[in-house]
Amino acid sequence: MKKGWKIVLISVGSLLGLMVVTVAVALWLVFTPSQLTKIVNRLATNYVNCETHFGKVNLTLFKTFPDAGLQIDDVYVVNPVEGAPSDTVARIGNLTVGVDVKKYLKEKEVIVHQVLLDDVVASLYIDSAGHSNFDIFPHSDDKDTVKKPFSLDSLPNMDLKKIKVSDLNANLHNDQGHMDATVDDLDLSVVGTLKEGRVAAKLNLDGDLVALCTKDSIGATTVDALLEDITLALEAEGCPEELLGDLSLKVKKGRFNNLVNEKLQASKHDLLKLEMPFNADLLNMQFLLDDSRLQIDDYALGLKADVRLDPMNIDAVVTTDGAWQVAPLLELLPMQVLPKGMDVDGKVKLQAYACGEPAALKVNANVGLADGRFHYPQALPYKVNRICGDFDASVDLSKKTPSNVKIKSLKAHTINSNVSVNGQVDNLLGDMLIDAYVKGALPLEDAQPMVPDSLKLTLSGAADVDIHAHFKMSQLRAQDYEHMAATGRLDFKGLDVVFDSIHATADALALNLQLPAKEHAGKLADTRLTAGVLKLAMPGIEGTLDNPDINLGVNNPLKEQLAAAVELSLGKSSLNLDSSRVDLVALSLDGSVRLDSNGTTIFNKYNPRLNVAVKDGMVASPTLAETAYLNKFDFRYSPERCEVVDADIMFANSDFQLYGSLENLESWLEHKAMLVGDLNLTSNYTDVDQILALVSGMGSNADTLEQMRREDNVPQEANPFIVPKDVDVTLHTHIKRSLAFGNDLGDLAGAVTVKDGIAVLDQIGFVCKAATMQLTAIYKSPRPSHLFTAIDFHLLDIQIDELLNMIPVVDTLVPMLAAFEGNANFHLAAETYLNASYQPLMSSLKGAAAISGTDLTVMDNNSIAQIAKLMQFKSWKDKDNKIKIDSLDVELTCLNKVIEVYPFLLTLGKYQICASGMHSLDNQCGYHLELLKNPLLARVGVDVKGSLSNPKISLGEVRYADFFRPDKQGVVEKQTLELKRQVKQALEAKVR
């Protein structure tokens, strides 16, 4: 049986083969190439509107198996159009069409399964009117201009087993659309079926080069693209409403406008890779992309998206595939985004969600930064490394809603410092509003480059920073600190800062900052400085401040000269003011300072206005013989005025309580004006001699004074008081006890004025040795050897011997006074020059005195005895054998070293004597005494002449008439009035 089947099969096969050969031979005999060519040429005219040439037409079975194929070589399509670069639209080296033989044989339908084109060269052209040279097919007669919507259902079923174009080289020139396109060596193959509206297709494309160039109406290039080595694979299956597919595209090299720079072009990586599975709704033009991947060079993005094309709308999630290295990425960007010299790198991860229309896209993204690096010498002289950050950004490209970035963390390091930032940036696409918390530790030298040069601030040390800042970028750029906000704290260690002429150092100092100021209205910022020990140095002042607590309200030093409101409290501190030292237990002050860079002294440089309270201070100075203790010293200082509110000072043996004012302090220190003061002084004890020694010579040139002393041979031990100059100070005194010129004085009260070299005592009252005194005086010191004084000195109820002890010159002037005992009133008004030992220069002494007393006792001596004998006194002594004067009232003047005693009455019991005369300071005298009243009713005159110590006493003529009584001359009163007038003048004017 097997052998039988074998024979049957062989027979059938042979029969079939014979039939095929017969058919083939028949077809070959019937359809010769020349006949086929003719048929095709003839049929082509029915289907194309242009000239066509077909070279050779053959039938083929092998190339298109299992379909029957019609292979046409050298197909030319010629369609001349004016302006076209070539009349030939296309030249196809080989065109093969495969037809389903079974369908044709069974149903007489021509079903094309395969179309193969090889070696295609096309030159397509569209002229400015829109006429193209490839519009070669006849148009439909259908006059209906309404286009029916495209639908796959409207297409006949297709089963394209193979559409292949090999080696396609084409170019398109579109005058109307201002476009040029070129394709070189492109291979395209499409396999697919369309059946009842469902399509299943695969498309593969490989090309060496695709180029496109478009221009706008004025000829400017809008698109300039060139892609080399392109590979495209597209698979799709489904109906138009749901078409599932996969797109894969790779472009090895290329350019697109200027977006692909040289670096990118030279990269070893493919320019573009796209892997995009999709689900498309072609009717609604919507595409769902799932797990797509777009890679440009070495940078890949993962993409999931829902894209609508009409209207354009995107809903996508974009993720970086791993971390992107920033530096090489920046090099690949089409334009240089960084300034020259800026070095930036790091690793960036991005996950973003974008939705909306492209022009109004809203993006929410999380950006992660690691291993960042920043170096820009023009801004920062050091490198910032290890930058890492985590950001959430929300961006609305339409700007209808605010865009912002949340800085979840941002950290950076330099060699010596670190900083961390978190916060928020709002209005990202406009004027950014930044709210940031900044913490860090940095050496102040690192911060120095960021300090404006105009601030004249030099920093060193280390700082820990903790600041919350809130500001807009526009404010920062404009340095509009008035509208910015910041609070925070800076802790300094090893601080060394120089600001203008102030140098401060502290081992540890805390600065609290508040911007804008809340405590100090009108100021830019509040700052509070606290430290353990703060050392300060400025022109003329050096200090070590213990536990300072300084509150400052400062203005904007970049816009105007620095001004600050100040509250300050110090613990134990010491200050060096030039060569003086001030130690304090406590000090507090409040007020303001304003920096004037043109100022040269501490006052006109800082223009302080301060209320100061000093407690338990101590001042030691070379100008002070002893240390001054400030138990309390409260004063208010403003430019040119210092108001002493309350001062309690101990100096040597003296104590003072002071209040009052001093003006022109600054001008006085600059020797431009006089120091003017009006002070009230209360004291329990004042050593006037010490105080005079303290202020003697102030305002005078010490060398000049010394020269005067030498010229005038002033003894070394003589140190007269030199009245201070350049000062106009009045001291209203109330001193309980004082020591002045060796005399203990009590209850001293009155005004003392020192006015530019003139000292004026205006009705100073005091008690000395139980006598009440009042002194008005002017004292000048033009030269140490030529002092000048004019005095009005009133003593009430003083012991005559005490008077002579207190004022020895009285004994010189009125030596006979020494013979008297008892209490008298003494009034002296005189002026004289003095030598350096306060001795009157007698040639200049001129004045008047009045001495009055009652119940005085005269000490008996030879002269008195002689006079008594000549006047025949009887029983003129009392029971104690003492000579009693009932009353005495003498006036005298002194001039030219001669004392003139005006006639005065002397009552001794029952006798009344009138005496007058003169005596000189060189001990010569000429007196006349006359008995006006005696029991004997006889008038007797006695002359006393010659030496005061041993006068010649003789009877003299009677001069006075009966009943003569001497009148008071009133010379002292006249001089007192005159002195007071001159004192008033001296106080009111600049008297020299």
Place this chain on the structure above:
Amino acid sequence: MKKGRVFVLLCALFAMVACDDDTPLQVSDSELVGTWKKEYTEEYWSYHADHTGAKWDASEGFSEQSPSYSYTWNIMDGNRLKYTTMGDTINVPITRIYVITKMSENQMVREEELGTYTLYRIN
């Protein structure tokens, strides 16, 4: 002879009395104007044409520019020199009167408070 001697003596005495000149000295202002130095001292007195003047004691360091004191002066009754002090700071109107007993171009004798002194013109 004895009576003759007595007569001659009486005549001489008469002549002396008869010839005694009681006319006071007349000193003009211009004679006084100038600077005078008191004998045996360092005292200087200046009399200016405007009836001001000054006194200074050089032994105490005073000078014409820095005198002991200043004054106004005028001559009364021919030879009574009245001067009244005026002060730099206070006006101490102390008045003294000196009597000029002799006056020549370069020499002046005057009676002061407690004595008579000669002054010599300096200029």
